[in-house]
Amino acid sequence: MVETTHSDERGAICLSQPCIHPAAIRAVNAAMPEFGRLAELADFYKLFGDPTRLRILAALGIAELCVCDLGVLLAMKQPAVSHQLRVLKQARIVRARREGKVVYYALKDEHIRHVLRVGLAHLGEQPEAGEGG
Amino acid sequence: MVETTHSDERGAICLSQPCIHPAAIRAVNAAMPEFGRLAELADFYKLFGDPTRLRILAALGIAELCVCDLGVLLAMKQPAVSHQLRVLKQARIVRARREGKVVYYALKDEHIRHVLRVGLAHLGEQPEAGEGG
DNA sequence: TGATCATATGAACATATTTTCAATCGATTC
DNA sequence: GAATCGATTGAAAATATGTTCATATGATCA
Numbered sequence: 319m320v321e322t323t324h325s326d327e328r329g330a331i332c333l334s335q336p337c338i339h340p341a342a343i344r345a346v347n348a349a350m351p352e353f354g355r356l357a358e359l360a361d362f363y364k365l366f367g368d369p370t371r372l373r374i375l376a377a378l379g380i381a382e383l384c385v386c387d388l389g390v391l392l393a394m395k396q397p398a399v400s401h402q403l404r405v406l407k408q409a410r411i412v413r414a415r416r417e418g419k420v421v422y423y424a425l426k427d428e429h430i431r432h433v434l435r436v437g438l439a440h441l442g443e444q445p446e447a448g449e450g451g
Numbered sequence: 452m453v454e455t456t457h458s459d460e461r462g463a464i465c466l467s468q469p470c471i472h473p474a475a476i477r478a479v480n481a482a483m484p485e486f487g488r489l490a491e492l493a494d495f496y497k498l499f500g501d502p503t504r505l506r507i508l509a510a511l512g513i514a515e516l517c518v519c520d521l522g523v524l525l526a527m528k529q530p531a532v533s534h535q536l537r538v539l540k541q542a543r544i545v546r547a548r549r550e551g552k553v554v555y556y557a558l559k560d561e562h563i564r565h566v567l568r569v570g571l572a573h574l575g576e577q578p579e580a581g582e583g584g
Numbered sequence: 585t586g587a588t589c590a591t592a593t594g595a596a597c598a599t600a601t602t603t604t605c606a607a608t609c610g611a612t613t614c
Numbered sequence: 615g616a617a618t619c620g621a622t623t624g625a626a627a628a629t630a631t632g633t634t635c636a637t638a639t640g641a642t643c644a
Contacts, residue, residue, distance in 0.1 A: 342514045349513045359570050360505045367497030369490050380482045381475050419590045436569050437492050552620045
């Protein structure tokens, strides 16, 4: 039976705070990925959460490009592009290939393209964005 | 023929900046989703890019919960949880249901769960995170 | 070797985000 | 209708993030 008061017989989770559904909380705690894993996942999604980075990824999803090309394509200064590419490279979602003076960037693997597709699919299914009240 | 100088015969894209691969730039411009669409998509991913919000989503992916439960579960103050829930609700990825004094939150649809799964799958496939140099 | 091109890096600045505290709103109960 | 409980809102403070400018690196070519 699910108690509806704020006392939890196990006491480990609810501490001194009120807690309306202790059983639900225990269930979620048991099934939810651990904190560290979710923190990693948040960091991963964060990469896609910036317009500049996302446009870089979308562009690299179509063709291998050099830093200069990306700067022109996104109408951004080269250092700005380079900074973001460094972030993406460290996160291992793009790879760099040097050819003389020019460095070519590309998506690391097909998986990244898949993530982009899933997101775009979500937008496509949305009725229309707006207030949720 | 692909010119390697910084002049683009169409002139619209490369402006005055140097531009190494005009043909590639034109190709990407033609195939890439438009700016506004990518900005929307970035906003969508941004929701998943914060540990607090992601944990809220992960929890709601398992059970419907009230604000108070989430506060306990994430060890956070109620207003902090409430603020993030508002963001998620406005983005239409969670829904709220009031029952007396208590407001229950849940994922809006199955699609959100799918997005979470895809992300976790990516982490699973990763060799190990670290420097990309 | 010196000049030049493409890229990378560092520090500073500007901007966003998130959390907190305090106060308010809504609904129930006495 | 006053008190209480859960949830929301607003403003302020603390952090984090992204872009810019100036400069350094690495590679090519004269």
